[in-house]
Each structure stands twice: as structure tokens, then as C-alpha cells.
Amino acid sequence: MGKTVTGDLNRLTAAIVANYQTDARTQRIGHGFQPNRGQIVQIVEDMRRLLFPGFFGERGLTEGSLGSHIEHLVAEIREKLEEEIYACVCTERQCPTCADPDTCRSDAEKMAVDFLARVPAIRDMLALDAQAAWDGDPAAKGTDEVIYCYPGYYAVTVYRIAHELLVLGVPLMPRIMSEHAHGATGADIHPGAVIGKSFFIDHATGVVIGETTRIGDNVKVYQGVTLGAKSFPKDERGRIIKGLQRHPTIEDNVTIYPNATILGGETVVGHNVTVGGNVYVTESVPAESLVVQMDSNIRVLSKKNRPGA
Numbered sequence: 095m096g097k098t099v100t101g102d103l104n105r106l107t108a109a110i111v112a113n114y115q116t117d118a119r120t121q122r123i124g125h126g127f128q129p130n131r132g133q134i135v136q137i138v139e140d141m142r143r144l145l146f147p148g149f150f151g152e153r154g155l156t157e158g159s160l161g162s163h164i165e166h167l168v169a170e171i172r173e174k175l176e177e178e179i180y181a182c183v184c185t186e187r188q189c190p191t192c193a194d195p196d197t198c199r200s201d202a203e204k205m206a207v208d209f210l211a212r213v214p215a216i217r218d219m220l221a222l223d224a225q226a227a228w229d230g231d232p233a234a235k236g237t238d239e240v241i242y243c244y245p246g247y248y249a250v251t252v253y254r255i256a257h258e259l260l261v262l263g264v265p266l267m268p269r270i271m272s273e274h275a276h277g278a279t280g281a282d283i284h285p286g287a288v289i290g291k292s293f294f295i296d297h298a299t300g301v302v303i304g305e306t307t308r309i310g311d312n313v314k315v316y317q318g319v320t321l322g323a324k325s326f327p328k329d330e331r332g333r334i335i336k337g338l339q340r341h342p343t344i345e346d347n348v349t350i351y352p353n354a355t356i357l358g359g360e361t362v363v364g365h366n367v368t369v370g371g372n373v374y375v376t377e378s379v380p381a382e383s384l385v386v387q388m389d390s391n392i393r394v395l396s397k398k399n400r401p402g403a
Contacts, residue, residue, distance in 0.1 A: 129181045133174060134270045140171045141255050145217055149241055168210060175206040179264055186265035205262050212258050219291060223250050226292040230314050246295030249281035256285035289313075290346070297352075304341035306359060313344055316352040316371075324358035324376055345381070354385075 114121045122128060143151035144167055147160065155163060180202035187198065227240040227247055234240055240247050252275035256268035268285035276282040280299035283289075287303050290311040295301055297317035303309075307321045323340035339359035348363055350356070351371040356363060363369065364381030373387050 129178055129185060129266055129270065131270055131274075134178050134267055135274050137171060137174050137178065138252055138255065138271055138274065140167065140174070142251065143167060144171060144213060145220060145251070146241055149238075172206050172210060175209065176202050178267060179205050182264060182266040205259075205264050208262050209259055209264075216254050216258060219254055220251060222292045223247065223254075223294065226294040226312065226314070227296075230294045231296055244298075245279035246281060246298035246301075249275045249279040249283055249298055249301075250289075250293055250295060253283040253285060253287070253289065257287070257289075260285045287341070300353075306339045307341040308343040310344060310346035310348070310365070312347045314349045316350065316354075318353035319350050320355045320357070322355065322357050324361070342375075 114123060139150070142149075144164070147164070148155050151167075152163060176199075180199055183198050183202055224237040224240045224247065227244055228234045228237045231240075234244075252271050256271040259271075260268040272283060272285045281295055281301040281303075283301070283303045284305040284307070286305040287307040287309065289303075289307075289309040290313070292312045293309065294314045295316075296314065300318040301315060302320045302322055303315075304322050309321075321342055321344065326334045326340070327338060329335050342356045342358055342361040342363060344350070344356070344363045345365040345367075347366045348369070349367075350363075350369040353372045354369045354375070355373070356369065356375040358376050360378070361376060362378040363375070364379055364383065366382045367379050368384050369375065369379070370384070370386040373385050375385060379385055
């Protein structure tokens with residue numbers, strides 16, 4: 095490498111390093127506790143092996159081998175969880191070097207154990223979600239196909255995992271998981287949303303479910319649906335006020351067709367409502383209603399007979 099190239103490289107390096115010091119928000123130099131995104135994504139995949147034995151991971155599981163296999167898998171997941179939760183806890187607490195490692199480590203261990211204790215309940219919910227997909231999609235050949243193939247089901251699986259971690263107080267990790275699922279499926283489900291039993295997202299792409307959304311049981315959502323915020327109240331300093339109900343409530347047995355948008359924390363869609371495609375809803379809808387777009391005029395013309403053909 096010539097002297098000119100070496101000099102240029104040195105100047106570029108010095109300029110970039112100097113820039114790191116101008117804004118602490120975009121660097122974590124000197125911090126020893128960075129969550130490992132790749133490891134957290136691997137935890138998601140390990141959890142799928144635990145939630146769906148025989149579908150993912152080891153083939154040929156038998157009743158005789160199941161116990162030892164699951165014991166080994168639980169131990170493996172617990173170790174990874176504890177380490178990554180520890181890093182996430184220290185990140186949230188802004189520990190450049192952990193000032194209280196015993197407390198942070200103990201908190202991480204408890205969260206990991208408490209989460210793994212919820213695996214049977216998560217499995218119960220996911221079984222109902224798989225059945226909802228099978229019941230709701232005439233193209234589905236069975237729940238096996240749903241579990242193996244459906245992007246909406248993958249997104250819901252990751253949501254169920256991330257939501258339980260969030261409920262237990264695990265910082266950062268649930269969002270890393272949900273954004274991984276968002277990138278993989280096109281469905282953006284905030285782990286803070288509360289979603290009831292037998293939930294089905296058909297096709298997945300473009301679905302957005304905001305943080306404070308409340309969804310009841312037996313709800314079916316198609317691609318492109320947004321359950322979002324209508325506005326963001328601000329304080330006297332012009333900052334968005336956090337923690338408010340910003341997203342809609344969807345009651346039981348609601349179907350929302352493609353590209354519908356439902357906005358607002360005060361918006362309640364009552365039970366047994368059908369929301370048609372492409373509608374824009376910002377007010378509550380009473381139960382047992384059909385919401386449709388009435389002002390569109392579509393005409394079908396003959397190519398042969400139209401002027402200029």
C-alpha cells in the first residue's frame with residue numbers, strides 16, 4: 095500500500111473515530127453488555143423446536159427419547175436466554191461495566207426460568223392459532239402445513255414468545271424478536287399488543303398491529319391491515335406522551351379484510367363485525383355490523399368496443 099493511500103486511510107479513520115464522540119446515542123464504545131441479535135434470533139428458532147417437537151430440529155423423536163431431548167433443549171435455551179437477558183437488562187440500566195452484576199444476573203436468571211415455565215401455556219395458544227388458520231383458509235391442507243409454511247403463523251408464533259418476555263419485564267429482546275419476524279414475514283406485530291385466542295393472519299404481508307392494540311378471540315386479519323394510532327398527544331414540551339392507549343380495540347369474532355385501516359385508541363370494533371377491504375375506520379363500530387366502502391365506482395369495459403381501440 096502506497097504512502098498516499100496509507101495517509102488517506104489514516105485521515106479517514108481519524109475523522110470517523112472523532113465523529114463517534116459527537117453523539118453518544120449512536121455508539122456504545124466502552125459498554126460491555128451489547129445484546130447479540132444473532133443469538134436472540136437463534137433463541138427464536140430454538141423455541142420453535144421446543145414448542146413444536148418433531149416439526150423443527152431433531153428428526154425421529156420417540157416417546158422414549160423425548161424426555162432427554164427436551165431436557166437438553168431446555169437447558170440450552172435457558173443458558174442462551176439468561177446471557178442475552180442479562181445483556182438486555184444491563185443495556186436498559188445503562189451499565190457500561192455492570193455496577194451490580196449479582197442483581198442483574200439474578201434478575202436475568204429469574205426472567206428466563208419464569209418464561210420457560212410459560213411454555214405449556216404458549217403451546218396451548220399456538221395450537222388454537224394453528225387450528226384457526228386451518229379453519230379459516232380453504233387453501234390450507236392441515237395444521238402441519240400451517241406450522242411449517244404460513245408466514246402469518248410464524249409472525250404470531252414470534253409474537254406469542256416476545257409478548258410473554260415483555261410481560262415478564264425483559265427489555266429490548268422482545269422488540270428484537272418482533273422486528274426479526276417483521277423482516278421475515280412482512281407482518282409487524284408489536285409485542286406489547288394483547289391478542290386473544292385463535293388468531294389468524296392470512297398472507298401476512300403489510301399487516302401492522304400497534305403496541306396498545308387489544309384483540310379478542312377468534313379474530314381473522316388479512317394482508318395489508320393496519321391497526322394503528324390516529325394521533326400522538328404531546329406534552330407541554332412538544333414530546334409524544336408515552337403509555338397512552340393509541341391503538342384500536344378489536345372484540346371477538348371480527349374479520350378484517352385486506353388493506354383495511356383502523357385507527358385510534360378510542361376506536362372499538364364490536365364483536366362479530368366484518369370490516370371490508372380498503373375501508374378507513376376512525377370511529378367505533380357497533381357489534382354485528384358490516385363495514386364497507388360504498389363510494390367506489392368500478393366499470394368493466396370491452397377492449398374491442400371502447401373508443402380508440
